[in-house]
Amino acid sequence: MKKIIILSIVFFATLFAFTAKAQVSPGSYWSVFGGVSIPTGEFGKAFYGDFLDGTIDNKAGYAKTGYTFGLDGAWYIHKTNWAIAATISYQDQGQLSAKDAHSLAAGYQDAFGVDTGAASTSKRYRNLNILVGPQYSLFFKKFAVDLRANVGIIKSFSTPEMDITITDADIPYQFSQLSSSATAFAYGGSADLRFQLGKKLGLVLKENYVASPGIAITNTNRKNNAGRTDTKQPISEAQTTLGITFGF
Amino acid sequence: MIKIKHAVVVLLGTALFYTGCSSKKEEAVQPNIANETITQASLKFTNQANSADTTSCTYTFLLDNNNNVTGVDSTKLTLKANTKYNCVVYMLDQTQKPVFVVSDEIRQRENYHLFFYQPTPITTAPVISNTTPYIPGTPVTPNSAPLNLTIVRTDQDTNSPPLQIGLSTTFTTGAASTGNLRWVLRHQPNAKNGTYAPGSSDLDVNFITVIQ
Numbered sequence: 001m002k003k004i005i006i007l008s009i010v011f012f013a014t015l016f017a018f019t020a021k022a023q024v025s026p027g028s029y030w031s032v033f034g035g036v037s038i039p040t041g042e043f044g045k046a047f048y049g050d051f052l053d054g055t056i057d058n059k060a061g062y063a064k065t066g067y068t069f070g071l072d073g074a075w076y077i078h079k080t081n082w083a084i085a086a087t088i089s090y091q092d093q094g095q096l097s098a099k100d101a102h103s104l105a106a107g108y109q110d111a112f113g114v115d116t117g118a119a120s121t122s123k124r125y126r127n128l129n130i131l132v133g134p135q136y137s138l139f140f141k142k143f144a145v146d147l148r149a150n151v152g153i154i155k156s157f158s159t160p161e162m163d164i165t166i167t168d169a170d171i172p173y174q175f176s177q178l179s180s181s182a183t184a185f186a187y188g189g190s191a192d193l194r195f196q197l198g199k200k201l202g203l204v205l206k207e208n209y210v211a212s213p214g215i216a217i218t219n220t221n222r223k224n225n226a227g228r229t230d231t232k233q234p235i236s237e238a239q240t241t242l243g244i245t246f247g248f
Numbered sequence: 249m250i251k252i253k254h255a256v257v258v259l260l261g262t263a264l265f266y267t268g269c270s271s272k273k274e275e276a277v278q279p280n281i282a283n284e285t286i287t288q289a290s291l292k293f294t295n296q297a298n299s300a301d302t303t304s305c306t307y308t309f310l311l312d313n314n315n316n317v318t319g320v321d322s323t324k325l326t327l328k329a330n331t332k333y334n335c336v337v338y339m340l341d342q343t344q345k346p347v348f349v350v351s352d353e354i355r356q357r358e359n360y361h362l363f364f365y366q367p368t369p370i371t372t373a374p375v376i377s378n379t380t381p382y383i384p385g386t387p388v389t390p391n392s393a394p395l396n397l398t399i400v401r402t403d404q405d406t407n408s409p410p411l412q413i414g415l416s417t418t419f420t421t422g423a424a425s426t427g428n429l430r431w432v433l434r435h436q437p438n439a440k441n442g443t444y445a446p447g448s449s450d451l452d453v454n455f456i457t458v459i460q
Contacts, residue, residue: 113360168448
């Protein structure tokens with residue numbers, strides 16, 4: 001949260017340096033933005049489930065609310081309200097907490113019916129989204145509302161690594177869910193509100209949603225089908241960002 | 249415009265600084281919990297040629313009021329010669345109220361449990377593979393009259409590929425003979441591969457066996 005606050009202060013300090021009167025028009029632009037990224041759906045769940053009840057959640061991501069920043073642009077087609085838009089953004093969705101590690105340890109202990117379970121977690125969810133798609137804009141005096149659909153990729157730089165040791169009759173058994181740097185298809189959509197500050201300068205407040213069916217996850221030393229086994233981690237993020245736009 | 253460029257550089261620089269921050273490590277260990285408690289274990293047999301012909305053997309751990317084992321009681325297993333039996337496992341935890349059927353839980357946890365059945369005496373070493381229920385290292389006594397009994401597991405778990413379990417088996421008897429049946433349940437968490445070696449024993453009991 002501290003990171004987000006500092007980023008926001010830098011952002012707003014920049015904005016307050018400018019005052020202007022201008023009308024927004026269908027001109028191509030690019031922007032730099034930053035904001036908060038909230039994991040949704042399975043990605044944000046921190047739930048192991050129960051082995052005997054058959055409720056183990058293999059896809060729970062244990063992701064946390066984090067931050068995003070990146071570059072965005074839209075190129076209008078012959079001064080129509082339609083544009084081709086593209087976004088490249090970086091996300092950090094945090095890492096497993098001590099409570100999450102306890103949840104994993106207890107879950108695997110129960111799932112394998114062993115004396116003790118231990119979990120050690122490291123690394124964070126860090127990824128890059130590269131998305132393109134059509135944008136339709138509604139123009140008002142000083143405002144524009146942009147609606148956009150996106151497709152593209154999520155490139156993971158890392159996902160949490162989970163090292164599990166279950167021990168029964170003093171015999172340890174170890175296995176791991178490794179950090180992934182896989183790439184996967186992604187899709188989403190966004191709606192934003194642009195405010196023109198000057199001839200070439202503006203502000204943009206955007207709500208963005210990005211989802212991916214999943215990035216490949218590798219597990220090592222898994223010999224029996226029991227306990228949580230995540231082989232494909234769905235990713236979905238709802239993002240609220242503020243940005244500065246620059247006209248071409 | 250220079251102001252804008254500076255602002256962008258500051259914004260990106262700040263963000264990249266935080267991007268580079270390393271992640272910390274979280275560790276957790278859960279406290280000990282008890283394994284399955286088995287106070288009574290039975291094998292129930294049905295003659296394949298006559299479903300009315302049934303028999304069983306039961307191994308009971310005798311408990312005091314504090315659930316400490318004070319002794320054991322094992323019934324004799326008596327089977328007909330030259331007969332095929334379907335056999336199923338039935339296990340109880342009588343320390344719980346109501347009594348808990350452990351064999352049902354073993355079924356749920358089948359992917360890391362494996363039963364072994366070893367008749368003795370044997371005159372030649374049994375075939376050991378991940379599809380035979382015999383126990384490696386069982387002493388061979390070439391000069392003794394063997395217990396004429398062969399056992400085949402008939403159920404499989406949901407591992408990939410599937411492995412045998414041993415909750416249900418077929419017992420085939422030969423000529424009349426006497427000996428023992430050693431019955432072992434191996435608990436092999438994330439280690440089950442069809443063989444005896446991995447894991448530890450949840451149950452290891454013996455029945456005097458008569459084939460007549």
